[in-house]
Amino acid sequence: MNTPDSATWQRTSPYAILFFLGRMLRLIVNNAWQSIAPLFAVTVAYQGDLVSKLILGGILAATAILGGAVLSWLFFTYQIRTDSILIRSGVIKKKQLDIKFDRIQGVNTQQNPVYRVLKLVTVTFDTAGSSGSEGNLPAVTREFANSLREKIGRGDAAEMADDDAPAVPSTSLLQLDWRDMIRIALADRRALIIFAFVGPLLEQMGDRFEQFIEKAVESAAFDASKLDVGTGAIIVVMIFFSVVALLLIMSIASAFLRYHNFELLLDGRTLRSTGGLLTHHEHAMDLQKFQTLRLQQGIVQSWLGRFTMTARQAISGRKQRRGTMFMIPVVTADQADQLRKLMLSPAAGRLTQDPRSALFQPVSRYYLRSRILYVGLMPAMLWATAFTAVWGVVGLVALLWLPLVALVSWRSWQRAGYLHDDDELVCRSGLLGFRTVALLFRKVQRVTVTQSRFQRRKNLASLRLYMASGNVRVPYIAHATAQQLRDYILYRVESSQQSWH
Amino acid sequence: MFENPEVAPDSLPSVDTVQWQALHPAYKRLRQLQALIAVGATVIPLLLITIFAGLELLQAVLIWLPWSVSSAALLLWPTLSLPKRGYVVRDRDILFRHGVIWRSVTAIPFNRIQHVETSSTPFDRKFALATLQLFTAGGSGGDLKIDGLADQTAEQLRIFVLQKAGGSIEHA
Missing domain, CATH: 1.10.287 (Helix Hairpins)
Known part of the structure; x- marks a missing residue:
């Protein structure tokens, strides 16, 4: 393998064909599915020797895909210069990607089982500018990836060691064990989504069950035993629980796949995470680069007393991709506070992000009042009047909207809060769970203070801080406080000599 | 030499004492x-x-x-x-206020501006007006849009803001 300093066009290892193969297959699964399905239907509808045709088609398709992958590899060249990396790709549509080193926010690597045997990795660059067209370098050696990482990080992390990955003197901050895998699995939102898909199926089961009961009842009239109903119920309950168990097992398996042996490391000023059972994932992020730090807790996680911590980097226009977030899937509140102290030091990091901390200042009670008034009472009255005019007394059901809104508002008012010192602000919110977002004043992009009519009467205001990774809102605080905070933040930003990214 | 003098909160320049510029x-x-x-x-x-x-x-x-x-x-x-809208250009940032029912004041420091855009519709040109848009990182679309400026003012502002932003980029 070549050194990163050579300024000529190079190809990666031929094993990169595997990467392109994977990418093509993913592309086909994602896009061409709709076009393959009718093709398949035509083949099936066509009279003739179906099996041999299918085999022939399969072989043809496989050759085409393999050929495509080989071509992609042949046309994939890259060049590493002193301050940027150039990647040329594309068989028919040529593309050249020019990534400047100082725009790269993180160098991530992935290692699938085959590459692990071959000691190769796929490098992915996180960039602030290009959403969608991210740079990949498939099938390079780990040494190469590390030297690249070092070269890119040279700008702000000069003390990086130049040894190979395992020898880098890095401090381990956090390790996850199998119990954490189960915690991840239980808190996984995707488990709920799968459940939503299986839900209709279960409902159909319910229909069958009902029919079964009807029949059973009928036959019971003809002197059959009632035991059958009981057996049916047991069967349905068993099906239900086995589906739940299956989902749980799938969820746990996916947690192991992604986070097995998860370890969080600190190399100088670079945060790294490694983990994964089959495909080995490695994420790296410069501590300078993150914009907001959030600690999140869903309902399940609050039972388990755990949080998910994410560090968000700058985005460009579109929604945050999962890739540009640095995620630590399970931490306790204490661990999170220790981590953030380390990550934000020496400038900041003295605050806590534990949502249960008593240090959080509440937002004004009028937050509750105006929400109940404008979101709850007024629509409820309007709807109730309209519905009663149409359906009579039943229309009064619309009034139930009010207690619902009141409950939700009360909950979110209770959970809203903020906390700040001279360098950073932590904002707390939540409805079922908790979320605290921390930001550094000097990284703020713009500030807005907004007052509604109601807020003007009560001398209140909402402060919104726009970061390069999204915005953070502190609702219903005293107008004077909002103004003071804004003026101070502007002062911090405008006198800051450090770059925000 | 690096200096870091203490700043009293009351001595900070306030946004609320400024003289708002009306639109054209x-x-x-x-x-x-x-x-x-x-x-x-x-x-x-x-x-x-x-x-x-x-x-x-x-x-x-x-x-x-x-x-x-x-x-x-x-x-x-x-x-x-329109009377509720206004802008102020200060030495280090630009402020814009708007809103009848929800009134808000937005402040963008010059050293956070990524790029600047002026535009004018055919209507605008008939009245010799233009729109100035300021973009910061991470925002979607125009982050601050000041419409209804005289086209000369918009151009002057564009040059001024770029100059200020460029100056801050150098020492960043």
């Missing part, structure tokens, strides 16, 4: 003209319907009452909203 007076006329065109465009089909469809009185009222209310609101809106 021609902008109000432009917005009123636009509203008038919109109202005019809806009145013709409505008239045709009323005359030829043979509506009953109640139906006609049901059509014309909401129409007149919304037209009045549309025509009045520029008079209400």
Whole structure:
């Protein structure tokens, strides 16, 4: 393998064909599915020797895909210069990607089982500018990836060691064990989504069950035993629980796949995470680069007393991709506070992000009042009047909207809060769970203070801080406080000599 | 040498004591003209319907009452909203305020500006007006849009802001 300093066009290892193969297959699964399905239907509808045709088609398709992958590899060249990396790709549509080193926010690597045997990795660059067209370098050696990482990080992390990955003197901050895998699995939102898909199926089961009961009842009239109903119920309950168990097992398996042996490391000023059972994932992020730090807790996680911590980097226009977030899937509140102290030091990091901390200042009670008034009472009255005019007394059901809104508002008012010192602000919110977002004043992009009519009467205001990774809102605080905070933040930003990214 | 003097919170420059610059007076006329065109465009089909469809009185009222209310609101809106808009250019940032019911003040420090854009619609050009848009990182679309500036003012502001932003980029 070549050194990163050579300024000529190079190809990666031929094993990169595997990467392109994977990418093509993913592309086909994602896009061409709709076009393959009718093709398949035509083949099936066509009279003739179906099996041999299918085999022939399969072989043809496989050759085409393999050929495509080989071509992609042949046309994939890259060049590493002193301050940027150039990647040329594309068989028919040529593309050249020019990534400047100082725009790269993180160098991530992935290692699938085959590459692990071959000691190769796929490098992915996180960039602030290009959403969608991210740079990949498939099938390079780990040494190469590390030297690249070092070269890119040279700008702000000069003390990086130049040894190979395992020898880098890095401090381990956090390790996850199998119990954490189960915690991840239980808190996984995707488990709920799968459940939503299986839900209709279960409902159909319910229909069958009902029919079964009807029949059973009928036959019971003809002197059959009632035991059958009981057996049916047991069967349905068993099906239900086995589906739940299956989902749980799938969820746990996916947690192991992604986070097995998860370890969080600190190399100088670079945060790294490694983990994964089959495909080995490695994420790296410069501590300078993150914009907001959030600690999140869903309902399940609050039972388990755990949080998910994410560090968000700058985005460009579109929604945050999962890739540009640095995620630590399970931490306790204490661990999170220790981590953030380390990550934000020496400038900041003295605050806590534990949502249960008593240090959080509440937002004004009028937050509750105006929400109940404008979101709850007024629509409820309007709807109730309209519905009663149409359906009579039943229309009064619309009034139930009010207690619902009141409950939700009360909950979110209770959970809203903020906390700040001279360098950073932590904002707390939540409805079922908790979320605290921390930001550094000097990284703020713009500030807005907004007052509604109601807020003007009560001398209140909402402060919104726009970061390069999204915005953070502190609702219903005293107008004077909002103004003071804004003026101070502007002062911090405008006198800051450090770059925000 | 690195200095880090302490700053008393009261001594910080406040946004609230500034002298707000109004938008160009021609902008109000432009917005009123636009509203008038919109109202005019809806009145013709409505008239045709009323005359030829043979509506009953109640139906006609049901059509014309909401129409007149919304037209009045549309025509009045520029008079209400434009005086509430304004901008201030300071040494290190630019401020913009707007809103009738929800009033907000936005501040963008020059050293956070990524790029600047001026644009003008054919209407704008008729009145010699232009729109200035300032972009910061991470935002979607225009982060701060000041419309209804005289085209010369917009151009001057663009150059000034770029110069300030460039100056801050150098030492960043």
